Amino acid sequence: MKRLFHTLFITLLSMVILLTGCNMGADKEGQGKNNQGAQDQGDQSTVRVRNMDTGEKNQIIETRQQDAVIPILNHNGKEYISLRKLTEVLEFRLDVNEETHMIRIGDNDIAYEIPTNSTNAFKEGDLVNMASPPVSIEGETYIPRDAVETIFGEAMNYTWTARELRIEPIKDMTAEEADQLPDFQDDPNDPNKDNMDTTFLSTEASTGVENLALKNVNSTKLIKTAKKYIGVKYDFGAGPYPKTNRFDCSTYTQYVYSKYNVNLPRLSRNQAKKGIAVSRTNLRKGDLMFFYLPGRYKSNKIVGHVGMYIGNGKMIHASTKPKNGVQITSINKTFWKKTYLRSRRVAS
Incomplete structure (x- = not known):
């Protein structure tokens, strides 16, 4: 009888050690995956952009290495950028005048006016001709790439890649x-x-x-x-x-x-x-x-x-x-x- 109990005790002890080893291995593997995930996301972050009307930071724009990143949309062979995302990154107000069909953009007054149905935009009151009119896709307005540069170029430091517009943070005094x-x-x-x-x-x-x-x-x-x-x-x-x-x-x-x-x-x-x-x-x-x-x-x-x-x-x-x-x-x-x-x- 004593020999039987001894055998059962040894068997149970072996099973506990085996299970503990498996869990420790699983923990280490999970920890490794988490660390890898953190490493994979090391060059990415998000920035909350302030809503100019409410004062709340409720819009999230993807950033990489602190650059704000807006994807390029290819539509009918032309490149476009989301106007909403661009104005959110630059923290401009945006308003649509239903009577004139103009999208009005600026800080505390209007600096830019972009039409919803033509190529005639205005920058600081001066006429600017876009290569093509804005397009509306799923209820969102996109402007052509040339308009981004011509109209908003002075308001940001930016570069283009094959798939995205990257906007650099501004260095400001403390x-x-x-x-x-x-x-x-x-x-x-x-x-x-x-x-x-x-x-x-x-x-x-x-x-x-x-x-x-x-x-x-x-x-x-x-x-x-x-x-x-x-x-x-x-x-x-x-x-x-x-x-x-x-x-x-x-x-x-x-x-x-x-x-x-x-x-x-x-x-x-x-x-x-x-x-x-x-x-x-x-x-x-x-x-x-x-x-x-x-x-x-x-x-x-x-x-x-x-x-x-x-x-x-x-x-x-x-x-x-x-x-x-x-x-x-x-x-x-x-x-x-x-x-x-x-x-x-x-x-x-």
């Missing part, structure tokens, strides 16, 4: 670097500093930009007019204020200045080419201030927002943040110092 920049300041040489009538013109050069014949405008009255519209709601691509009771950033500055017979272009990028350049430390009431809107893959050299300086380090502008609509913002803060591009004086 918050610490931005904080080292000078504050926005009133012009210390203004002989009428208290009244700020903008009778003094900066001598800073404005090479390579279009000048506007400066008209004499009382800056105190100008700012008083600008403040009348505080609280008017922001609307991307807003039409004329008398019809819509809405502004975007550039229609607001355009409308206020129109009250004093100063005619500004519709778009902020074009307004940035008018008038005389002034530095951030020599600002007067009424000076226009231009900023870029930061994005991981979008150029930090292109104008995306405009506001009007009102003195004492403050700006009045039409925006969605922190409130929705025309508002006054203190601009000696990291965000504004970092995203500032230039200022222009459009009235004397």
Whole structure:
């Protein structure tokens, strides 16, 4: 009997050792597969792109080695790119005007207009001819490859491969670097500093930009007019204020200045080419201030927002943040110092 129990004990012990060895081998094999999977995905990641309307990062774009990757669609022998995916990567707003059949794209105002049914697109108000019209496939709009380069080329650093468009991340200054920049300041040489009538013109050069014949405008009255519209709601691509009771950033500055017979272009990028350049430390009431809107893959050299300086380090502008609509913002803060591009004086 003892010999029988001994035999059974040895048999059971052998089975336990065998099973344990198998499980350990399985664990090691599984661990190896997981490590291999991690290694295989080492050059891939995802980036969540902020929805410009909600502020939530809810759209995922595939990236490889930090480049955003958008696949090329071959359709009837031509190459196309998804317009939705492209604007999500560049963090542009996108809106469709059903009346004009135009897809409107930009930061805080319209920079690009792409038709849904023709080859005539617009970049910063200028006509751009695409080689072929956009196509709609399963409800999504695709634009031809040449249009990607012609219309959006300046807004990104990109390369093409045989199967995809790759967009590189933008190198931007850090918050610490931005904080080292000078504050926005009133012009210390203004002989009428208290009244700020903008009778003094900066001598800073404005090479390579279009000048506007400066008209004499009382800056105190100008700012008083600008403040009348505080609280008017922001609307991307807003039409004329008398019809819509809405502004975007550039229609607001355009409308206020129109009250004093100063005619500004519709778009902020074009307004940035008018008038005389002034530095951030020599600002007067009424000076226009231009900023870029930061994005991981979008150029930090292109104008995306405009506001009007009102003195004492403050700006009045039409925006969605922190409130929705025309508002006054203190601009000696990291965000504004970092995203500032230039200022222009459009009235004397």
